[in-house]
Every structure is written in C-alpha cells, then in structure tokens.
Amino acid sequence: MQRVTILGSTGSIGKQALDVVRMHPDLFSLQGLSAHSSEEAFRVQLKAEHPRRAVFSRPMEKPWYGVKLRFGQEALCELASDPDTDVVVLAISGIAALTPLLAALRAGKRVAIANKESLVCGGDLVKKALEAGEGELLPVDSEQSALFQCLQNGRREEAEKLILTASGGPFFRRPREELRDITPEQALKHPTWSMGRKISLDSATLMNKGLEVMEAARLFDFPGEQIEVLIHPQSLVHSMVAYRDGTVMANLSVADMRLPIQYAMTWPERMPSPAEPLRLWERPELTFFKPDMDRFPALRMAYECLRAGGGCPVVYNGANERAAELFFAGALGFLEIEESVSFALDRFRNRPMRDLEDILAADGEARRLVDEFQKTRRSK
Numbered sequence: 001m002q003r004v005t006i007l008g009s010t011g012s013i014g015k016q017a018l019d020v021v022r023m024h025p026d027l028f029s030l031q032g033l034s035a036h037s038s039e040e041a042f043r044v045q046l047k048a049e050h051p052r053r054a055v056f057s058r059p060m061e062k063p064w065y066g067v068k069l070r071f072g073q074e075a076l077c078e079l080a081s082d083p084d085t086d087v088v089v090l091a092i093s094g095i096a097a098l099t100p101l102l103a104a105l106r107a108g109k110r111v112a113i114a115n116k117e118s119l120v121c122g123g124d125l126v127k128k129a130l131e132a133g134e135g136e137l138l139p140v141d142s143e144q145s146a147l148f149q150c151l152q153n154g155r156r157e158e159a160e161k162l163i164l165t166a167s168g169g170p171f172f173r174r175p176r177e178e179l180r181d182i183t184p185e186q187a188l189k190h191p192t193w194s195m196g197r198k199i200s201l202d203s204a205t206l207m208n209k210g211l212e213v214m215e216a217a218r219l220f221d222f223p224g225e226q227i228e229v230l231i232h233p234q235s236l237v238h239s240m241v242a243y244r245d246g247t248v249m250a251n252l253s254v255a256d257m258r259l260p261i262q263y264a265m266t267w268p269e270r271m272p273s274p275a276e277p278l279r280l281w282e283r284p285e286l287t288f289f290k291p292d293m294d295r296f297p298a299l300r301m302a303y304e305c306l307r308a309g310g311g312c313p314v315v316y317n318g319a320n321e322r323a324a325e326l327f328f329a330g331a332l333g334f335l336e337i338e339e340s341v342s343f344a345l346d347r348f349r350n351r352p353m354r355d356l357e358d359i360l361a362a363d364g365e366a367r368r369l370v371d372e373f374q375k376t377r378r379s380k
C-alpha cells in the first residue's frame with residue numbers, strides 16, 4: 001500500500017491524480033493534499049477525501065472537516081517531506097514547486113513530477129538532492145513519461161536522440177502576423193488536451209515545448225544536440241527514442257493524463273487504468289512536421305538557454321511566468337510573451353546558480369525585466 005500526498009490537488013493534474021488514487025483503493029491511500037488559492041474547491045476536497053494532512057497557502061476560515069490543516073510555505077515543505085508519505089505527486093504549477101520538490105527528494109520520497117518549471121530552474125540542486133539520498137523522480141509530463149518508457153528498451157549509450165512530440169498548439173497553421181491579436185480565450189483552446197490555464201497558454205506560445213526540451217535534458221541527462229522536437233498535431237505519439245541501429249521506439253496512447261500519472265506512481269508495475277483503449281484504425285492519420293525555429297522563437301531560445309546554462313533557463317522560465325500573468329491581465333499581447341522573454345534574456349548577465357537563493361534572485365530579475373518591457377511597450 002502506497003501512501004500518497006498530492007501537492008496542487010485543486011489543479012488539473014491534481015484532480016486527475018485524486019482520480020487515480022480513488023480508482024485503486026487496494027494500491028493507494030490518501031495521506032495529504034495541498035492547494036493555494038481555490039478555497040472553495042479545496043474545502044470540497046477535504047470534506048470528500050478526508051486526507052490525514054492538508055496545507056493551504058494562506059489561513060482559511062473554518063470548518064475544515066476534522067482534517068489537520070496548516071498554512072504557508074513552511075508547512076507545504078513539511079507536508080512534502082511527511083514521514084507517513086511514500087509518493088508525492090507534484091502538481092503545483094510554476095517555480096513555486098521547487099522548494100517542496102527539494103524537500104520531498106531530500107526526505108527520500110518518490111516524486112511523481114508533473115511540474116516542469118522546478119526541473120528547468122532547479123538544475124544541479126535537484127540532481128544533488130537525488131544523488132544524496134533515496135529520493136526518486138518519476139515523470140508525469142506525457143512526453144517525459146513516454147521518453148522514460150522508451151528508454152527502458154535499451155542502454156543509455158545506445159540511444160541517439162530523444163524526440164519530443166508537440167501538438168503545435170491551436171495556432172500551428174496560422175501565419176505569425178495573425179497571432180498578434182490572439183486573446184486569452186483563444187489561447188486557452190488546446191486542440192487535444194484539457195489542462196490548467198498557464199500550461200495551455202504555454203502550449204499555444206510553444207514555451208511549453210521549450211521548457212520540455214530543458215526538462216528532458218535534466219531528467220535524462222542528454223545534451224540539447226540529442227533532443228529533437230517534432231510537431232505531431234494528433235497527440236497520439238507522446239514521444240520517441242531513436243536508437244543507434246536505426247530503431248525508433250515510440251509511445252502511443254489516447255491523450256489521458258491519468259495514464260502517465262498512474263505509471264509514475266506504480267512503476268515498475270503497470271496496472272489497469274481508466275484510459276480508453278487506443279483504436280488506431282479510427283484515427284488513421286498520424287502526421288509529423290519539423291518545427292521551423294524562426295517561426296517558433298520560444299523553441300530556439302530554449303535550446304540557447306540549455307547551451308548557455310547558469311541562470312538562463314531560470315530567466316526563460318521566470319520571464320515566461322510573468323509574461324503569462326500579464327497576458328491574462330490584458331497587459332501584454334500574445335506575441336509580446338516571447339518578445340518579453342527575449343528582452344529579459346538579452347539583458348540578463350549570466351552566472352552560475354549555486355543555490356536556491358541564486359535561483360530565486362534570477363527569477364525575480366527576470367520578472368522585473370518583463371515588467372520593464374511591458375512599461376516601455378505601453379508608453380509607445
């Protein structure tokens with residue numbers, strides 16, 4: 001029996017992780033839940049699920065149905081390292097997931113990790129935490145889960161390329177000049193997946209794929225030159241690994257996040273899941289396109305950041321997080337998201353990231369640079 005704590009339980013991944021736990025009462029018991037701002041949704045979860053522990057980011061009014069409820073960042077890290085938890089599902093969005101991730105790894109937990117921003121920014125700190133103890137990282141992000149599964153078919157040195165697939169987002173076929181006036185509502189309509197707000201926007205700007213290139217490099221320890229992106233609008237092939245004899249291993253399934261969430265929790269076992277079987281004959285068309293790096297600067301910048309190392313990946317992520325907030329608030333246009341990331345990267349003086357303080361400082365700097373970009377735009 002695995003005791004499970006879900007951090008970010010009110011989100012899209014968090015709710016699906018709860019589904020997985022509920023579906024296998026013989027395998028999993030629920031230990032803890034955390035949420036940030038969705039007070040009403042969290043209250044409903046506490047009432048229905050009765051976790052043994054819970055953390056909310058700010059003080060919450062009673063009642064909380066007899067659940068041991070605590071508040072704030074420190075309590076969140078304590079929940080991540082709770083001695084009565086075996087598996088932590090990390091479903092918090094943004095760089096906010098980094099401190100609980102480090103806490104969970106240092107406490108020797110298995111972390112089923114959906115959050116990519118913490119891996120992109122955490123770099124060596126995450127690696128050190130893994131090397132120092134018993135902690136393990138099992139990817140939930142569908143592309144990384146696919147790579148993880150394909151990589152089990154050969155030795156590390158036999159694998160030549162990691163091939164990440166990308167749906168291309170809702171605007172893949174639109175000319176760039178039409179993208180300037182895209183509204184938040186349009187950007188949130190993902191063609192194949194239903195996800196949280198931030199990652200849906202990241203999929204439309206291709207920043208998500210840029211983050212995933214860096215995420216794959218971190219998770220599997222491959223350099224950027226061995227990581228490729230292919231546009232695959234049907235989202236059935238979740239990613240592939242090309243081996244040196246010319247064999248390509250691919251991972252296919254219907255688009256249902258409960259599948260990779262569950263696999264990260266049960267690995268190395270495979271259990272029945274609620275995902276629909278894949279009926280390939282009903283979807284005869286699988287297409288693939290090489291992305292054009294000029295058309296998708298978000299991807300090009302990600303490769304550059306990976307090569308540059310140091311604080312560049314942190315700035316890429318922090319600038320994008322801030323730009324996304326401003327876009328949703330109506331203060332930045334759609335194409336200004338990647339423009340502001342580029343603006344921040346151009347002005348950032350790169351340096352090594354030795355500890356969490358360095359990372360948070362670079363993140364703060366990136367956010368300030370985006371605000372500066374936004375002000376210069378508005379004054380034009």
Ligand code: NDP
Pocket residue numbers: 007008009010011012013014034035036037038039042057090091092093094096114115116117140141142193194195196197198199257
């Ligand atoms: P959502 O926005 O739907 O959910 C985010 C969750 O994190 C919520 O429970 C939210 O709480 C909590 N949260 C937000 N900010 C903070 C904070 N500062 N401190 C603590 N908790 C916080 O996101 P998704 O579920 O879509 O995505 C979660 C992560 O998984 C992201 O990193 C994303 O990139 C990754 N991912 C998501 C996929 C998907 O299909 N959705 C696929 C692959 C990866 P509250 O609601 O209470 O504010």
Ligand code: MG
Pocket residue numbers: 141142143144212
């Ligand atoms: Mg993904």
